[in-house]
Amino acid sequence: MKLDHKKVIKVGMAEWKQIEFPNTIRTSGLGSCVGVVVYDQWKKKAALAHIMLPDSTMAKYKQINRAKFADTAIEDVVAVLQTKGCSIQNMKAKIAGGAQMFSISSTNDIMRIGPRNAEAVKKILRKYRIPVAAEDIGGNKGRTIEFDPELSTLHIRTVNQGEAVI
């Protein structure tokens, strides 16, 4: 097999992308957002969604960006992996993010959006019976994550707690 040059594919906020070995996929500056990686360890294919909100019913207008919400983004990510030949029984997930960056006491639920995002992502993954193989969620730190489909590893970088691999 001829090895291609390894590329790092970048995913922005409210976006998702799909990759396969030997490329890796990365998203930076996750605060209250959650980075959801759904992958197939045998086919070495993965997709990463950078979601902002837990539920598409929160949208105030009908025209929505599906990649922004946990429910619609995960639905699309699972579907695209299926079209790439991955079966849902082999899919696993790794998730990171869902922090609460600022401690502002507010009656408004919106300040708790990080934990709510993380809960929503787990609930939706359960619905598809996709197990969460590893997670690093909550706290009050920003995260940059990069997934390598070769070994199914998720590298997490934070400002003052260094790097971790899950």
Add this chain to the structure above:
Amino acid sequence: MEVIQQIKPFHLDVLKEAGNIGAGNAATSLSQLLNKKIDMKVPSVRIAGFQELQALAGGEETIVAATFLRITGEAPGSMFLILQKKEAEELSYYLTGKKVDIAEGTFDELAGSALQELGNILAGSYLSALSDFTSINMQPSVPSLAVDMAGAVMSSGLIEISQAGDYAIVIDTEMKETEGNTPSAATGQFFLFPDPDAFIKIFEALGVELP
């Protein structure tokens, strides 16, 4: 229809003027606090996508000291005072006499509270000027300080907006210290993100109603 689609260039000019008045007042406060001459740039007002917004404070992974507060009242929104790492360290040295590295997990408590108080004063003077100018009642929450990646902190201000669409209107103002020969980098950057519903009220108050 989304509010953003109804906005014309003159609406943005009016917001620029509002930003000018707010940040002008904040720059005066900072100048008094530091006993130094502080200049401010003409604010820029833009309609930007989320990825662009995350990068406004200098790159998604840049370490910044961010003071964030929510504005409640008739024109709700989010506000940030962003200090780049070096500027935050210089300011806290000036205010407390201690040299700190803010990227360390447990940096000096005094320096942290000095930065928080600085954010409090500046955001307060920005908002009170804006509130006087528009005659809109704006109640700021107690500000909260975070030192982290710019992308991670900025996204917290976009949650309310993201429920309505994929673009935000941001009023961005830079303050600069002007002493010495070398023009220093921005001392601080204000970002004001009004919630989508707030624009109707703001434009009405400024005499340029939306159609």
